[in-house]
Amino acid sequence: MTPQRVGVVGGGIVGLAVGRELARRHGVHVTVLEKEQALAMHQTGHNSGVVHAGIYYRPGSLKATLCARGRHLLRDFCAEHGIAYDECGKLVVALDPSETGRFDALEKTAHENGVPGLRRLDGAEIADVEPYATGRAALHSPRTAITDYPAVARALGAQIEAAGGEVLLGREVTGIRQGVSGVVVRWAGGPDPAERVFDRVVVCAGLQSDRVGVSERGPVVVPFRGEYMRVAAGKQDLVRGMVYPVPDPRYPFLGVHFTRRVDGTLEVGPNAVLALAREGYGRWGLDLGDVADVVRWPGFWRVAAAHWRTGVRELAGSLSVRAYMRAASRYVPAIGADDVVRAGSGVRAQAVDRDGSLVDDFRITTSDDVTCVRNAPSPAATSSLAIAEHVAGLLR
Ligand SMILES: Cc1cc2nc3c(=O)[nH]c(=O)nc-3n(C[C@H](O)[C@H](O)[C@H](O)COP(=O)(O)OP(=O)(O)OC[C@H]3O[C@@H](n4cnc5c(N)ncnc54)[C@H](O)[C@@H]3O)c2cc1C
Structure with a gap:
């Protein structure tokens, strides 16, 4: 009832x-x-602001099924309410041969999830979709969209x-x-x-x-701040939709990407830096209660032991725009550290189980x-x- x-x-x-x-x-x-x-x-x-098409999620999982249905429902909802919804499409780009296994697995997952219109592009074809992007191969998802959440x-x-x-x-x-x-x-x-x-x-x-x-x-929430850079107006049209890296399957985050916003601006991000405050959007935000909750949770120390190297790398990118853009510019070389300014940030609630697994x-x-x-x-x-x-x- x-x-x-x-x-x-x-x-x-x-x-x-x-x-x-x-x-x-x-x-x-x-x-x-x-x-x-x-x-x-x-x-x-x-x-x-991305409306995902379901490329990444384990087939049969709640994420996979609810993302596919949610995208349809959201598109109709936006149309009904006059809210911006732009299917500007997305590329997931592989840069070097070491990524081949992950890239192939991602393509298989995306097909199993029924991602609409998905195509595999070779290096030369990437420019047909994103003229300023480079890579060895890419998955093109033309129905991935952006909206105003x-x-x-x-x-x-x-x-x-x-x-x-x-x-x-x-x-x-x-x-x-x-x-x-x-x-x-x-x-x-x-x-x-x-x-x-x-x-x-x-x-x-x-x-x-x-x-x-x-x-x-x-599970306890471990907060990860994601920082964005905004691309200067003169270069914001160099990316038409979205350009993403091939994600590292050990993490639930998708990697720093180029994302168009519904207001026409272009952003790079978000990274994933361990945050010292759940609702702290500045880099130095600190909430002792939030920190205490995290450090008292055994799962956190297991995550820290397994992933501290990645954590240090993300922190370096957070502290230096050059370090941040060094990785991102490999996908769109025409946009470098001198072409961006720091924009806002968001904090992700990542649940971590007692055994240290990041709840996916x-x-x-x-x-x-x-x-x-x-x-x-x-x-x-x-x-x-x-x-x-x-x-x-x-x-x-
Ligand atoms: C940096 C970043 C990028 C992301 N990019 C995307 C993306 O492109 N596409 C996508 O699909 N998802 C994306 N996500 C994930 C997405 O934003 C979240 O999954 C989604 O917003 C979760 O919504 P929510 O309502 O659960 O949480 P929230 O939006 O965090 O809302 C929770 C609300 O609960 C309120 N609240 C908390 N405690 C109390 C209390 N005690 N009493 C009353 N109110 C309370 C809070 O104030 C808050 O308003 C991203 C997230 C982040 C942080």
Whole structure:
């Protein structure tokens, strides 16, 4: 039976998509509780804006299935709401022979995931798609798109309200417990009573997802900051769509890439640097509570032991624009360190299990009447509308 009153914690794209799905399609009274004074202030508002076509994800995984469905749903949603959606396409470029095995495996995965229009290009054909890019071979995904995720989030919020629901800003949820007549949610901030009972609660707290609504410790969120560079106006048209490296399969991150934005600018990034604050967007942001949570988690030390070399390399790129661009310029040699300025950054919530494994797939758990989205990294923005269908299915 579908519940009547659902509380959703988190006004990022996943929480809002879940709220809208329940309110519009299932007639549920939805209350979204968001701690910031505006929607999409964290991952949703600091991402690359890419609508992924499903190249990378393990066939059959939640990421693979929900990304494919989510892309369709998102394209229709953007068309319906007049939100920018540009299928400018993407290349994944292999530069040297050592990448052949990974490149072939990626092509196979992409085909198994049914990535539409996928083609393998040889070195000479790359220039037909991206005249300034170079490489030995590339995968071309013409339907990979870009959009404006904060605008999508705002439109989802408006739909929740239009369906009779509430989107309450400045409400930080401080406690969730199972009561006899439902789930009791307590919050700080706002003029209204700071406690309410819901039939069900869905927690989509992004960077705080290991702290809200969960009783057991772990997986713990380890924050990775992704920094962007903006390409100077005179060179921003040298890339038409997106140019990505072949990713290292040991990591859930896709590698620094060239990405067009819907406002016509061109960015390079994001890298992946261990962050000392979950919601710290400056390079020196430090939150001692966040650091303490990470260092107390055995899984973190296992990640650190296994990947410290990569960590040092990423840090070097973070400290020096030249080091950052040395790797990126190999894909588009006409754009170098003198052609970029530092732009913003985002922080990824990467869940890490006790054994040190970086949780790869989306992870959604339910205990009593509380459902928690525990790991929703990229492509969760792309997949958000499909994640919402999935969660609504769990609630029924
Ligand atoms: C640098 C970067 C690049 C990315 N690029 C892409 C991309 O190109 N394409 C793609 O598909 N995905 C991308 N992603 C991933 C994508 O942005 C996220 O997967 C997605 O935004 C997750 O949405 P969310 O709603 O779960 O989290 P968030 O957007 O982080 O929202 C969580 C919300 O919960 C709120 N909250 C937390 N705790 C509480 C509390 N106690 N009470 C009330 N509210 C609370 C927060 O304030 C926040 O608004 C990227 C992410 C990053 C960081």
